[in-house]
Amino acid sequence: MSDINPFQGGGPFEDIMRNLARMFTTQGPVNWELATQFAVWAATGGTTEPNVDPVSRVRLEELLRVAEIHVADATGLLTSGELLQVRAVTPSEWARLALEAWRPLLERLARAMAETLPTGADEPPAADESNPMAQLFGQLPQMLGPVLFGMQAGSMVGQLGRRALGTYDLPMPWPASDRLVFVPPNIERFAADWSLDPDDVRLWVCVREVAYHAVLGRPHVRARLDELIGAYVDAFQPDGRAIEDRLSGVDPSDMGAMQSLFSDPSALLGEMQSDAQRRLKVPLRALLAVVAGYVDYVMDTVGRRLIAGYNPLTEALRRRRLEDSSGAKALGQLLGVELDGADYERGLAFVHGVLERAGSEGLDRLWRSAKELPTPPEVDAPGLWLARIDLDVDES
Numbered sequence: 001m002s003d004i005n006p007f008q009g010g011g012p013f014e015d016i017m018r019n020l021a022r023m024f025t026t027q028g029p030v031n032w033e034l035a036t037q038f039a040v041w042a043a044t045g046g047t048t049e050p051n052v053d054p055v056s057r058v059r060l061e062e063l064l065r066v067a068e069i070h071v072a073d074a075t076g077l078l079t080s081g082e083l084l085q086v087r088a089v090t091p092s093e094w095a096r097l098a099l100e101a102w103r104p105l106l107e108r109l110a111r112a113m114a115e116t117l118p119t120g121a122d123e124p125p126a127a128d129e130s131n132p133m134a135q136l137f138g139q140l141p142q143m144l145g146p147v148l149f150g151m152q153a154g155s156m157v158g159q160l161g162r163r164a165l166g167t168y169d170l171p172m173p174w175p176a177s178d179r180l181v182f183v184p185p186n187i188e189r190f191a192a193d194w195s196l197d198p199d200d201v202r203l204w205v206c207v208r209e210v211a212y213h214a215v216l217g218r219p220h221v222r223a224r225l226d227e228l229i230g231a232y233v234d235a236f237q238p239d240g241r242a243i244e245d246r247l248s249g250v251d252p253s254d255m256g257a258m259q260s261l262f263s264d265p266s267a268l269l270g271e272m273q274s275d276a277q278r279r280l281k282v283p284l285r286a287l288l289a290v291v292a293g294y295v296d297y298v299m300d301t302v303g304r305r306l307i308a309g310y311n312p313l314t315e316a317l318r319r320r321r322l323e324d325s326s327g328a329k330a331l332g333q334l335l336g337v338e339l340d341g342a343d344y345e346r347g348l349a350f351v352h353g354v355l356e357r358a359g360s361e362g363l364d365r366l367w368r369s370a371k372e373l374p375t376p377p378e379v380d381a382p383g384l385w386l387a388r389i390d391l392d393v394d395e396s
Helices: 012-017 032-044 054-075 091-101 103-114 132-138 140-163 184-193 198-216 219-234 240-248 255-262 275-306 310-321 326-335 341-363 382-395
Strands: 085-088 179-182
Touching (some): 032 091, 054 085, 054 184, 091 140, 103 140, 103 219, 103 326, 140 326, 179 198, 184 198, 198 275, 219 326, 275 310, 275 341, 341 382
């Protein structure tokens, strides 16, 4: 599926350009009105969405019960204090929910970005008083942050919503809840595109969602990931001078030039990854790889028992996750949570390495407490992890 670009003709960009003065007076690091508008438009392509079919929601609820029982049996992890519930939504509703779920992180990212923008300490050249647009854009570096971030963050989240099947299309925690978010229109479209049984796809997604929820719902796992992702976001340091240079060459009265500037989700936000981020990404990516590898192992264990066409379905869906839209990739990069094929293989190799050395009893210790979370070197050497946690037990 090609990306929907809200910056091209027919999108919200033209309407926003007609109301620039109001857009630039927002309070806070992110213009959430803009973020929501761009997210909805990117998720829908500007078309009207039909409501979710109640039959699809009921079927997901039935299959979720099946997935919950089997995942609990395979992992020994309680997924929730209560039965999990289905929240069936449209792509634009998913995008709205994701913006709200990730709002604290996105605001931290916006603040980090704002610190790198020019402060306006140098006296700007006199604006052409006969051109109000030129006057307005004369102060663009100081006013840019909330507007730019609202546009691009919304666009990226909306593009992800256009493809998302459930809560965990990005492998990162959402606010604690007993309700899992599913996107039936996307699930059914994927099944139709690949000539797959819709119930097989629904059950696959249910197993994936429950497995991620079981792991990311562990308080110490959530806390560690929140810590690592937050630190990564806080260390974001785009090249402020490069941003200023790019802006200075744009004629604000040229709609085509403005659309070109903002059309790439990572054009301005992703100018530079700092040295601190490169260091922080090592433990973050290692832990995410183990989470993803463990979920893949659980899905293989459960899915092969429940889904007749599991192998071709899984191959199609795993190929799909490695072919994300540009917006989804850019968002994953900005938050430090993007994984490639090597990461998934790395995590699954760790899980199989533990199983070969210590069996399922050894793997059951993986999510027991914060002490059992593997370090980056241990992810590549499961024997080291087992030796350390055994030593910790002996010393205690």
